[in-house]
Amino acid sequence: MINYHAGWALPITSPPIRHATVSVDGACIAYVGPRLGAPPGEDRDLGDAILLPGLVNAHTHLELTAMRGLLPGMPFVSWIRRLTQARSAVLTDASMRDAAAWGIAEGLTAGITTYGDTCASGVVVEALRSMGVRGIMFQEVFGPAPEQREPALASLRSRIDALRPLETDLVHLGVSPHAPYTVHEDLLVDAAAYAVGAGLPVAIHLAESDAEMAFLREGEGPFADGLRARGISVVRRAHSPVHLLVELGVVLARPLLIHCVHVDETDIAFIAEHGCPVAHCPASNAILGHGIAPVRELLDAGAVVGLGSDSMASNDRMDLLGEARFATWCQAARLHRPGALSDTEALTLATLGGARALGLERRVGSLEPGKDADLAAFGIPAAQATALADPWTAALAAAGTPAMLVTVAGRERVRDGQVVDLDAGLAARVGASAEALAAWRRSLASH
Amino acid sequence: MINYHAGWALPITSPPIRHATVSVDGACIAYVGPRLGAPPGEDRDLGDAILLPGLVNAHTHLELTAMRGLLPGMPFVSWIRRLTQARSAVLTDASMRDAAAWGIAEGLTAGITTYGDTCASGVVVEALRSMGVRGIMFQEVFGPAPEQREPALASLRSRIDALRPLETDLVHLGVSPHAPYTVHEDLLVDAAAYAVGAGLPVAIHLAESDAEMAFLREGEGPFADGLRARGISVVRRAHSPVHLLVELGVVLARPLLIHCVHVDETDIAFIAEHGCPVAHCPASNAILGHGIAPVRELLDAGAVVGLGSDSMASNDRMDLLGEARFATWCQAARLHRPGALSDTEALTLATLGGARALGLERRVGSLEPGKDADLAAFGIPAAQATALADPWTAALAAAGTPAMLVTVAGRERVRDGQVVDLDAGLAARVGASAEALAAWRRSLASH
Numbered sequence: 042m043i044n045y046h047a048g049w050a051l052p053i054t055s056p057p058i059r060h061a062t063v064s065v066d067g068a069c070i071a072y073v074g075p076r077l078g079a080p081p082g083e084d085r086d087l088g089d090a091i092l093l094p095g096l097v098n099a100h101t102h103l104e105l106t107a108m109r110g111l112l113p114g115m116p117f118v119s120w121i122r123r124l125t126q127a128r129s130a131v132l133t134d135a136s137m138r139d140a141a142a143w144g145i146a147e148g149l150t151a152g153i154t155t156y157g158d159t160c161a162s163g164v165v166v167e168a169l170r171s172m173g174v175r176g177i178m179f180q181e182v183f184g185p186a187p188e189q190r191e192p193a194l195a196s197l198r199s200r201i202d203a204l205r206p207l208e209t210d211l212v213h214l215g216v217s218p219h220a221p222y223t224v225h226e227d228l229l230v231d232a233a234a235y236a237v238g239a240g241l242p243v244a245i246h247l248a249e250s251d252a253e254m255a256f257l258r259e260g261e262g263p264f265a266d267g268l269r270a271r272g273i274s275v276v277r278r279a280h281s282p283v284h285l286l287v288e289l290g291v292v293l294a295r296p297l298l299i300h301c302v303h304v305d306e307t308d309i310a311f312i313a314e315h316g317c318p319v320a321h322c323p324a325s326n327a328i329l330g331h332g333i334a335p336v337r338e339l340l341d342a343g344a345v346v347g348l349g350s351d352s353m354a355s356n357d358r359m360d361l362l363g364e365a366r367f368a369t370w371c372q373a374a375r376l377h378r379p380g381a382l383s384d385t386e387a388l389t390l391a392t393l394g395g396a397r398a399l400g401l402e403r404r405v406g407s408l409e410p411g412k413d414a415d416l417a418a419f420g421i422p423a424a425q426a427t428a429l430a431d432p433w434t435a436a437l438a439a440a441g442t443p444a445m446l447v448t449v450a451g452r453e454r455v456r457d458g459q460v461v462d463l464d465a466g467l468a469a470r471v472g473a474s475a476e477a478l479a480a481w482r483r484s485l486a487s488h
Numbered sequence: 489m490i491n492y493h494a495g496w497a498l499p500i501t502s503p504p505i506r507h508a509t510v511s512v513d514g515a516c517i518a519y520v521g522p523r524l525g526a527p528p529g530e531d532r533d534l535g536d537a538i539l540l541p542g543l544v545n546a547h548t549h550l551e552l553t554a555m556r557g558l559l560p561g562m563p564f565v566s567w568i569r570r571l572t573q574a575r576s577a578v579l580t581d582a583s584m585r586d587a588a589a590w591g592i593a594e595g596l597t598a599g600i601t602t603y604g605d606t607c608a609s610g611v612v613v614e615a616l617r618s619m620g621v622r623g624i625m626f627q628e629v630f631g632p633a634p635e636q637r638e639p640a641l642a643s644l645r646s647r648i649d650a651l652r653p654l655e656t657d658l659v660h661l662g663v664s665p666h667a668p669y670t671v672h673e674d675l676l677v678d679a680a681a682y683a684v685g686a687g688l689p690v691a692i693h694l695a696e697s698d699a700e701m702a703f704l705r706e707g708e709g710p711f712a713d714g715l716r717a718r719g720i721s722v723v724r725r726a727h728s729p730v731h732l733l734v735e736l737g738v739v740l741a742r743p744l745l746i747h748c749v750h751v752d753e754t755d756i757a758f759i760a761e762h763g764c765p766v767a768h769c770p771a772s773n774a775i776l777g778h779g780i781a782p783v784r785e786l787l788d789a790g791a792v793v794g795l796g797s798d799s800m801a802s803n804d805r806m807d808l809l810g811e812a813r814f815a816t817w818c819q820a821a822r823l824h825r826p827g828a829l830s831d832t833e834a835l836t837l838a839t840l841g842g843a844r845a846l847g848l849e850r851r852v853g854s855l856e857p858g859k860d861a862d863l864a865a866f867g868i869p870a871a872q873a874t875a876l877a878d879p880w881t882a883a884l885a886a887a888g889t890p891a892m893l894v895t896v897a898g899r900e901r902v903r904d905g906q907v908v909d910l911d912a913g914l915a916a917r918v919g920a921s922a923e924a925l926a927a928w929r930r931s932l933a934s935h
Contacts, residue, residue, distance in 0.1 A: 114827020380561020
């Protein structure tokens with residue numbers, strides 16, 4: 042038994058505890074409550090720190106971590122194309138595996154213990170395993186042309202078959218038909234049906250951009266133009282991406298809906314009625330110029346919402362407390378209502394919300410006896426320690442501060458802001474990838 | 489001579505320099521350029537750090553620093569009233585002086601060397617002096633009732649007369665008629681005229697809230713109701729706060745316009761035409777539910793814009809790199825345009841923009857030989873060092889990281905993330921104020 046003592050514990054599913062102890066027995070939480078005087082086992086005093094359940098990143102693309110800062114300020118459709126070109130021109134499975142491990146190292150120091158990852162290459166399963174974290178890797182599938190339906194599905198099946206032996210108690214697989222504008226609707230239905238049959242969760246990028254809305258609603262815009270240029274016919278298809286999933290029956294797979302920036306009242310009602318969870322990525326949505334998702338309305342309708350960092354190609358940090366803090370600011374600004382999304386709610390999205398969005402709420406997302414011991418502790422910067430009335434606010438204000446301690450299923454993964462047993466050569470290898478990507482980009486600019 | 493060597497220097501007024509040296513001779517910058525091999529004087533190697541001009545916080549209320557987290561999620565008008573009550577019920581000049589010094593300590597660790605402060609109590613001049621930083625304290629004046637005109641002006645004059653002997657080469661005075669809804673327009677004109685005559689700069693909170701707009705445009709809303717309840721007559725007055733300043737001739741004083749969230753095309757044209765600088769406070773504007781200011785349009789019109797943290801009563805950190813980063817995200821989200829405000833522009837607002845907004849651009853805001861040696865250096869977190877293609881982006885992503893080094897007029901004020909010679913008892917005294925404020929708030933809730 043290890044007893045972690047801290048100034049505050051925020052169990053999420055029960056009120057904050059001042060002067061708290063969280064006891065861990067093997068991989069599980071055994072006790073959460075007021076500070077124990079002389080408990081059996083080992084004691085670790087975290088001082089004035091705030092102890093949280095490990096944060097859950099409901100959406101990222103770890104394989105793209107070396108692309109940070111590579112393609113700033115580009116229109117979304119051009120950005121996706123450049124990103125795809127860069128990946129095939131410069132990156133290899135080995136470099137993407139390193140990038141994923143490096144992204145997890147950054148996430149761990151930010152207190153993130155669980156990763157919902159959508160992955161084209163399939164390398165993230167290995168990275169999650171090697172870094173000792175929890176996660177679901179949703180294997181991506183692409184194919185906008187009707188004739189891609191069968192080969193893409195066959196390739197998905199064989200990829201999943203090859204990866205299944207790598208699953209562990211902490212690391213699982215899922216399926217991600219990428220998005221309505223990159224996956225033909227027949228393939229979308231087939232992939233979802235395959236996943237349901239195989240007992241795998243589904244995730245899809247949805248209602249993210251103005252271009253996606255124009256594509257589905259009008260059969261127009263840059264995505265439609267791009268497909269037509271490849272000889273693929275495009276028709277005006279649905280009122281919205283959410284309506285499309287309802288019409289196709291894909292909502293029955295209860296897919297994780299990534300983004301949902303462009304959702305109206307009918308979309309929100311469908312999302313709630315069908316119990317589809319949402320991954321909200323506020324920084325990425327802002328940076329890529331998509332806007333601010335109606336998170337307040339989604340929560341009011343009863344939808345399950347988690348927070349995601351998205352990839353480091355559209356964000357500058359993997360920092361889920363930062364996403365939570367930014368989410369509160371965005372909702373207040375959008376609705377002209379202070380506290381429209383409270384700090385308590387935002388931190389709940391970053392923990393239990395993400396766990397529910399990934400179907401892992403029986404294992405993680407809160408500090409409760411019997412749950413897995415995924416913990417994250419943050420020291421409070423001196424200035425804030427003396428002048429923050431509320432531990433929820435204090436936790437969000439710790440955004441960007443390296444975690445003092447992170448455990449996954451009871452195993453220490455971060456100590457004093459440093460990842461335990463980090464591969465010493467990783468930074469240099471990812472740095473070389475980043476340099477190669479930057480050189481590729483410069484070579485484009487010079488032509 | 490001290491020669492600071494760093495991986496990058498961002499002079500702001502010239503392109504980034506890889507492997508740079510900035511040499512300081514006494515209080516001034518003597519050299520900015522490629523790394524010098526064996527320069528005369530002392531060498532300080534900052535390693536891979538990014539060296540910036542000291543950041544300029546164009547708007548804050550340092551005396552309120554102990555109010556962090558005190559009044560979350562309240563409607564703006566109730567929030568202002570509670571804040572004012574809390575100040576008179578709990579705080580003293582001594583406690584506000586401590587709070588101001590503590591706020592400056594936090595700002596220094598975030599690289600902020602210059603402070604544009606609006607202050608009711610007048611204590612901030614002493615705090616700026618004692619902490620060895622640069623700044624302008626705008627003495628606030630209030631008085632919504634016509635009969636307050638003469639006593640309020642007399643009190644302003646005597647306060648300024650008393651503070652003038654405390655001015656130094658680094659610390660100066662200004663005048664701030666608080667806002668159109670707290671200052672009768674006759675007093676507004678008199679205070680501005682007095683300031684111009686006395687050679688003092690002027691600042692005013694303007695176009696911040698929906699309530700302020702309703703007050704001026706319709707003579708309605710909670711501010712109007714509050715004044716009428718005090719027997720003060722309110723009439724529908726102007727198309728907008730900016731139009732009011734134009735009509736009254738107050739724009740001729742070229743006041744610093746704090747906020748400018750609610751400005752239309754005509755307002756922006758007036759602001760640019762009259763050369764009134766703007767203090768943009770993106771986090772505070774979001775948190776208080778005011779919205780997102782049209783910074784892109786203000787810059788396109790040629791307005792001078794600086795960034796402000798506002799007080800810690802409406803923000804959780806004094807972190808100007810964070811404000812710059814947030815400003816870029818907000819403009820992209822608002823305009824649905826990635827890069828609508830680039831990282832380069834945002835960092836320019838946080839340095840040279842703020843310096844121009846405070847009229848200090850001949851002394852600070854960029855790294856140039858002859859300017860005062862106000863420097864701030866940030867280490868790049870390991871994850872980002874290997875994967876950030878652009879030093880501007882890297883600088884913004886350092887938000888929340890304590891500065892490695894900060895100098896003001898050549899004098900080291902931060903070393904390795906710690907403020908040099910910080911009063912050891914300060915934290916406890918500010919902590920006690922924060923506790924007293926929290927107790928006062930709990931006592932309200934229990935009645």
